[in-house]
Amino acid sequence: MVGRDGERARLATFVRAGDGRALLLRGEAGVGKSALLDLAGRLAAGGGQLVVRATGVEAEAELPYAGLHQLLYPLLPDAGRPAGTRLDATARAALDAAFGGMDGPPPSVMALGIAVLNLLSAAASRRPVLLVLDDGQWLDDASADVCGFVGRRLSGSPGVKLLVAVRSDTASRFDTAALPEAPVAALAADDAACLLARHHPELDARLRGLVLDQARGNPLALLELPAHLAARAAAPAAGVPEDLLGLHAVPLPRRIQDVYATRIARLGDSVRAELLTGALDGATARAGDGPAPAASYRMRGVDEALACGLLVVEPATGEPAFRHPLVRSSIVQLSTPDQRRAAHRVLAHVHRENVERCATHLAAATVDPDEDVAAALETAARSATRRGGALMAVSWLTRAAELSEHGADRSRRLGDAAFVAGQADRLSQARSLALAASTGGPDENPAAVLANAYLALYQDGDVRSTHRQVLAAVKKLRDETPGRPDDEVLHRLVSLLLAVSQYAGGHAAWERTHEVLASLGDLAAERARMYGSTWSDVVRHGAGWAGPIERAAAGLADQDPWDVTRLAVSAYHLDLLTPLRPHLERVVDRELETGATSSGIVMLHLIMLDQLAVGHWEAAERTGRRALALAVERGHGLFAHQTRAYLAQLAAVRGRADEARDLQAAVDAWARPRGVGFLTQIADSVGATTALSAGDFETAFLYAIGITAPGAFRPYAYQASRTLLDLVEAALHTGRAEQARDHALAARDAGLPGISPRLALITYGALAMTADDDGEAVAMYARAAAHPAADRFPFELARIRLAHGIRVRRTQGGAAAREFLAPAADALDRLGAGGWAARAQAELRAAGAVPRTPAVPAATVALTWQERRVADLAAGGLTNKEIGEQMRLSPRTVGAHLYRAFPKLGITTRAALRDALTRLDGRLAAP
Numbered sequence: 001m002v003g004r005d006g007e008r009a010r011l012a013t014f015v016r017a018g019d020g021r022a023l024l025l026r027g028e029a030g031v032g033k034s035a036l037l038d039l040a041g042r043l044a045a046g047g048g049q050l051v052v053r054a055t056g057v058e059a060e061a062e063l064p065y066a067g068l069h070q071l072l073y074p075l076l077p078d079a080g081r082p083a084g085t086r087l088d089a090t091a092r093a094a095l096d097a098a099f100g101g102m103d104g105p106p107p108s109v110m111a112l113g114i115a116v117l118n119l120l121s122a123a124a125s126r127r128p129v130l131l132v133l134d135d136g137q138w139l140d141d142a143s144a145d146v147c148g149f150v151g152r153r154l155s156g157s158p159g160v161k162l163l164v165a166v167r168s169d170t171a172s173r174f175d176t177a178a179l180p181e182a183p184v185a186a187l188a189a190d191d192a193a194c195l196l197a198r199h200h201p202e203l204d205a206r207l208r209g210l211v212l213d214q215a216r217g218n219p220l221a222l223l224e225l226p227a228h229l230a231a232r233a234a235a236p237a238a239g240v241p242e243d244l245l246g247l248h249a250v251p252l253p254r255r256i257q258d259v260y261a262t263r264i265a266r267l268g269d270s271v272r273a274e275l276l277t278g279a280l281d282g283a284t285a286r287a288g289d290g291p292a293p294a295a296s297y298r299m300r301g302v303d304e305a306l307a308c309g310l311l312v313v314e315p316a317t318g319e320p321a322f323r324h325p326l327v328r329s330s331i332v333q334l335s336t337p338d339q340r341r342a343a344h345r346v347l348a349h350v351h352r353e354n355v356e357r358c359a360t361h362l363a364a365a366t367v368d369p370d371e372d373v374a375a376a377l378e379t380a381a382r383s384a385t386r387r388g389g390a391l392m393a394v395s396w397l398t399r400a401a402e403l404s405e406h407g408a409d410r411s412r413r414l415g416d417a418a419f420v421a422g423q424a425d426r427l428s429q430a431r432s433l434a435l436a437a438s439t440g441g442p443d444e445n446p447a448a449v450l451a452n453a454y455l456a457l458y459q460d461g462d463v464r465s466t467h468r469q470v471l472a473a474v475k476k477l478r479d480e481t482p483g484r485p486d487d488e489v490l491h492r493l494v495s496l497l498l499a500v501s502q503y504a505g506g507h508a509a510w511e512r513t514h515e516v517l518a519s520l521g522d523l524a525a526e527r528a529r530m531y532g533s534t535w536s537d538v539v540r541h542g543a544g545w546a547g548p549i550e551r552a553a554a555g556l557a558d559q560d561p562w563d564v565t566r567l568a569v570s571a572y573h574l575d576l577l578t579p580l581r582p583h584l585e586r587v588v589d590r591e592l593e594t595g596a597t598s599s600g601i602v603m604l605h606l607i608m609l610d611q612l613a614v615g616h617w618e619a620a621e622r623t624g625r626r627a628l629a630l631a632v633e634r635g636h637g638l639f640a641h642q643t644r645a646y647l648a649q650l651a652a653v654r655g656r657a658d659e660a661r662d663l664q665a666a667v668d669a670w671a672r673p674r675g676v677g678f679l680t681q682i683a684d685s686v687g688a689t690t691a692l693s694a695g696d697f698e699t700a701f702l703y704a705i706g707i708t709a710p711g712a713f714r715p716y717a718y719q720a721s722r723t724l725l726d727l728v729e730a731a732l733h734t735g736r737a738e739q740a741r742d743h744a745l746a747a748r749d750a751g752l753p754g755i756s757p758r759l760a761l762i763t764y765g766a767l768a769m770t771a772d773d774d775g776e777a778v779a780m781y782a783r784a785a786a787h788p789a790a791d792r793f794p795f796e797l798a799r800i801r802l803a804h805g806i807r808v809r810r811t812q813g814g815a816a817a818r819e820f821l822a823p824a825a826d827a828l829d830r831l832g833a834g835g836w837a838a839r840a841q842a843e844l845r846a847a848g849a850v851p852r853t854p855a856v857p858a859a860t861v862a863l864t865w866q867e868r869r870v871a872d873l874a875a876g877g878l879t880n881k882e883i884g885e886q887m888r889l890s891p892r893t894v895g896a897h898l899y900r901a902f903p904k905l906g907i908t909t910r911a912a913l914r915d916a917l918t919r920l921d922g923r924l925a926a927p
Helices: 005-016 033-046 066-075 089-098 109-124 141-151 189-199 205-215 219-234 242-249 252-265 269-279 303-307 325-334 337-350 355-365 371-386 390-402 407-423 427-436 446-460 463-480 487-504 507-519 526-536 546-553 561-573 578-594 597-614 617-633 637-653 657-674 677-694 697-707 718-722 724-733 737-749 757-770 774-786 794-812 814-831 834-846 865-875 880-887 891-905 910-925
Strands: 021-027 050-055 129-134 160-167 181-183 311-313 320-322
Touching: 005 021, 005 033, 005 160, 021 033, 033 050, 033 129, 033 160, 050 066, 066 089, 066 109, 066 129, 066 141, 089 109, 109 129, 109 141, 109 160, 109 578, 141 160, 189 205, 189 219, 205 219, 219 252, 252 325, 269 303, 269 320, 269 325, 269 337, 303 311, 320 325, 337 355, 355 371, 355 390, 371 390, 371 407, 390 407, 390 427, 407 427, 407 446, 407 487, 407 597, 427 446, 446 463, 446 487, 446 637, 463 487, 463 507, 487 507, 487 526, 487 561, 487 677, 507 526, 526 546, 526 561, 546 561, 546 578, 561 578, 561 597, 578 597, 597 617, 597 637, 617 637, 617 891, 637 657, 637 677, 657 677, 677 697, 677 718, 677 724, 677 834, 697 724, 724 737, 724 757, 724 794, 737 757, 757 774, 757 794, 774 794, 794 814, 794 834, 814 834, 865 880, 865 891, 865 910, 880 891, 891 910
Parallel strands: 021 160, 021 181, 050 129, 129 160
Antiparallel strands: 311 320
């Protein structure tokens, strides 16, 4: 190796270090990255390390986890493998799900990354491990994201190192992976001349100068161009040497590929077919230690290619492998479409046990309609969807439609592709696919109605016309289709109709929806009836659904992401969301990156709502800010204002009145003209809670009765039951004890305690707070405090304890009241519940106790260098896009850095950044 002393020294230090670390080599094609990877592999192997190698393959760049499987295969915990035989059940399940197993939950980037770290740690406990990845720019996105996650965390995994090489002229996910980088530049002029002289001493001065001029310090070009240019210069038709200088117009990688193309053209047909099949298969990359995947193509009869330097023999395996990634590219580019299809047919057979890999090759091998291939692609799409590959599923379903033998199947598959594209936030693509599914107009095509309705709902919050269109489509499909309508399309339309009705939040829309739902009879699945009951009005229709929800939640791993979110929404309305939250947290990152993006944002909403319910308010703030950034970035007006509504609720309970009112006003101004009653009800509840926290009980009462009248629960007003305590508390503080009592009795008589655990808790609390008889008050309070789920709702429980403590102080004195007031004050202070915490402290003082000093917030966590840099630029007024251009980050990554920085700085808005950074600098400078 000539001229690489600095790179060799850095790699030697990297390989021999005892701690875990990662390094990214970046340079142009042919500059020597692969040679440096080989050097690192030899150094590691010489030091007793286990070397595992993989190469990104362009033909598999869209196959989820193909690259990661290739890289980790020698370590996976199966019989006969050298390492990683002991893994915990969670890690094993994540790896199984990623690599094709259907048992267990589909993994997010974080869950799979943690599983990979566990696998590497198990392998390194026996022998240090070096992972070597060449051509990382061709790695599929899912694999690259996991490799980036792992690489950033290897400092805590001694004995494990990750070395990746990528081309500098090709964009990849590693560009934003934030891994340490080492540029690999072209050789200096003297080093280039030295390398050329060593390998081609026979060149005359003219050709030597021409090669040096053409190669521009690229080592591979210096090795390969001399023979090629010499042959061209000697050819009778070559003309004067100046003709060769025209090659400057051709990019250097292309010139090197031309060299390889000349050699390939001289090979026999059978050898070229072997090389092409190997080039299209990811298992033919340069090998490291350990076994290759069992289902992999092995090239045979390729001595001719070995002899001309296109292949090398891997010493560890004895198998032929491509000398350089550009050889693989040249072989594919020189092949004809028929030759590539023949190779893909061979590979489809080789990978017949792998649903997704087989389908990828079948799709590429098939030209004419073929129902078997179309069905295989459809099966692969279902598999990909459940593993977070919704975007890949759209491609496979579209290709399946192209290969369908019958028009009905073609339309159905295009409709499926449109639906998945809509869930993956590709709304324009969804509309195009839906229109292609039928020759009729958009109003005559159920798939087109679906696509257009999702677009109108998500982006504009148009619930009125969307409800009419979807309702008409359901009736049309019910009435005009002979026999049973297409169940899948019908179910999707019904689910969308229910979602639109929920957002509309009005009596008229829900009545029409329930009417058409009843008319479907057996055509309406149990899930549709569950959603219709729990999303509309839990007071009247929610009883009896807790059991079905819990049973359905037992099989989340086998459900599509949109089915998971719909079920979780039902669980939220019945206050059963907490058991589902771990699954949502596992899969949400996966869906936001490569899956059903819209479902991913809804998952963030649900995670936030459960964090709010169980008292994890700091976490809820972070989740909400993340959801808001994503919704705004994608132009989802509905989701953006829904997130603002939830953030307003959080600000209200925390006593941040100005923030709560600003968010409330923004939500109300957007939602009320559109008739989005779901959000206007939340806005009214925010007004009530904010006023209660501030002690403005009259305003709180007026907001509360705007949701529902005292002594009744307005039909289809989902906030009516959720704001029970707000109305009762506001009525009591404004001298409306009779109305407060009527409302508590109405909750009891409506059977709220039998519907959900939270409703049971607040009903018993309301009865205790409004009881005329002290004995009833004690009994009802005892029922509330002893409820098995009481601790799951700490804010409500603390409010009930506070109210009961106030009553006890007035009837029995301060000593008796402290039993209830002290835990209430502690809980409200710990939660950060603003006005309620202050009232509890005042009541404790009145009861003769010395109030506990309020908890001091934890010291601000230090910002990382990148978080600080992003925060400084944002404080200077730059947008996320402008920051991304300056720091070479995507706007989404910039948003993620701000989302992590805000809670560390103790702020919630961009406008507060400059002051927060100034305060931080002052603290850091203090002695």
